[in-house]
Amino acid sequence: MNDLNIPGSQSTPQINSDGSQGLLTMQGDSYPENSFEFFGPVIAWIETYLRDSQAPLRLELRLVYMNTSSVKAMMDIFDLLEEAHGRGRQVSVDWFYDPRNERVLDLADEFREDCTFPFLIAPDSPFK
Amino acid sequence: MNMPLLAPSEQELLRQVETLLAQERYQEHPLRDALARLFEYSEGQRERLERLIKISDGYHSISRSHSQTLAEQYDRQLRRLEKLARISDRYQNSLRELSEALKDAALRDPLTGLGNRRFLMERIKEETERANRKQAAYSLGILDVDHFKAINDQFGHETGDKVLCEIGLAIQDALREYDLCGRWGGEEFLIMLPETPVEFARQVAERVCQGIKEVRVALHQEGCTPPISASLGLTQYRFGESFSEALNRADTALLQAKAAGRDRLEVA
Numbered sequence: 001m002n003d004l005n006i007p008g009s010q011s012t013p014q015i016n017s018d019g020s021q022g023l024l025t026m027q028g029d030s031y032p033e034n035s036f037e038f039f040g041p042v043i044a045w046i047e048t049y050l051r052d053s054q055a056p057l058r059l060e061l062r063l064v065y066m067n068t069s070s071v072k073a074m075m076d077i078f079d080l081l082e083e084a085h086g087r088g089r090q091v092s093v094d095w096f097y098d099p100r101n102e103r104v105l106d107l108a109d110e111f112r113e114d115c116t117f118p119f120l121i122a123p124d125s126p127f128k
Numbered sequence: 129m130n131m132p133l134l135a136p137s138e139q140e141l142l143r144q145v146e147t148l149l150a151q152e153r154y155q156e157h158p159l160r161d162a163l164a165r166l167f168e169y170s171e172g173q174r175e176r177l178e179r180l181i182k183i184s185d186g187y188h189s190i191s192r193s194h195s196q197t198l199a200e201q202y203d204r205q206l207r208r209l210e211k212l213a214r215i216s217d218r219y220q221n222s223l224r225e226l227s228e229a230l231k232d233a234a235l236r237d238p239l240t241g242l243g244n245r246r247f248l249m250e251r252i253k254e255e256t257e258r259a260n261r262k263q264a265a266y267s268l269g270i271l272d273v274d275h276f277k278a279i280n281d282q283f284g285h286e287t288g289d290k291v292l293c294e295i296g297l298a299i300q301d302a303l304r305e306y307d308l309c310g311r312w313g314g315e316e317f318l319i320m321l322p323e324t325p326v327e328f329a330r331q332v333a334e335r336v337c338q339g340i341k342e343v344r345v346a347l348h349q350e351g352c353t354p355p356i357s358a359s360l361g362l363t364q365y366r367f368g369e370s371f372s373e374a375l376n377r378a379d380t381a382l383l384q385a386k387a388a389g390r391d392r393l394e395v396a
Contacts (some may be wrong), residue, residue, distance in 0.1 A: 068216040
């Protein structure tokens with residue numbers, strides 16, 4: 001399975017996946033011109049991983065600003081996780097935010113609303 | 129015989145006919161053959177009818193569950209859409225607040241909290257238009273803290289910054305509510321007095337200078353700084369001229385005040 005190594009840019013988050021660890025990380029701002037195109041490979045990676053492996057999947061997020069279509073893409077991703085969780089798969093999300101920007105906490109909380117899988121929202125350690 | 133859809137009286141009739149047909153003594157009866165065929169025909173029709181009902185019920189239930197699924201899907205999509213809008217609105221709000229904060233930061237001097245040069249320029253432009261429209265001139269003053277470099281050199285930048293903040297407060301205190309002040313640059317401040325002839329402006333400006341001299345006392349008590357004073361150049365806007373002409377005149381007056389020994393006010 002091919003891992004994702006998408007470098008970040010001013011308008012797109014950095015995205016890395018590690019299938020062997022069952023880890024997907026995304027960090028930065030997200031307002032790509034074409035969110036569907038941008039998040040397509042990410043959604044495909046998650047679908048493939050959930051289909052081909054039985055191991056747990058953890059998402060580590062440090063997302064700051066998102067445009068509406070990125071918000072939609074994230075909701076689709078969380079739906080995938082929710083579905084897998086319903087089938088008994090071990091999935092989780094850890095969303096870290098800059099403690100100087102508490103607004104992200106509220107936003108992450110909105111995302112978490114309908115999710116029944118483990119969804120942690122925590123301030124990022126300043127020493128990271 | 130399975131007849132779940134028939135009423136008891138109908139079931140009884142069918143059983144009766146069946147029993148009659150089975151009886152030995154009617155085997156040769158002239159009507160028996162016709163009755164047997166009629167019975168068979170009726171049974172065939174009944175089965176067809178039952179099959180028809182079953183199929184029709186099946187379709188009905190399929191379409192019912194289909195429309196239920198659609199309604200559920202619709203509700204789900206609606207909830208998703210509402211959530212999307214909610215999250216998106218939040219992002220938009222935080223961006224708006226950020227842009228307001230940036231705008232504020234762009235117009236404010238971070239040290240003294242007063243308006244910065246950009247802010248002052250905007251306001252002077254506005255006030256110039258208003259002065260011409262209403263034929264009511266404003267007065268403009270530029271003031272420079274005397275020997276500020278010496279304060280910085282002798283007591284350090286921290287004390288220098290503190291002096292500037294105190295001076296900012298003193299100027300604000302001395303001005304009237306509708307007057308305007310800001311940090312023009314380094315140790316220069318600008319005051320603008322809307323709809324004020326220079327004779328009146330002079331009184332306010334003298335109060336400003338006096339206020340600045342009192343800053344010295346407050347700081348001196350902490351054993352920090354030498355006497356503080358300022359030189360001030362004041363002018364009145366002349367109708368029709370550009371605001372930069374008024375600014376230049378105030379600047380020239382300030383230079384005169386400095387040349388004449390500082391700690392004074394010159395009007396041009």
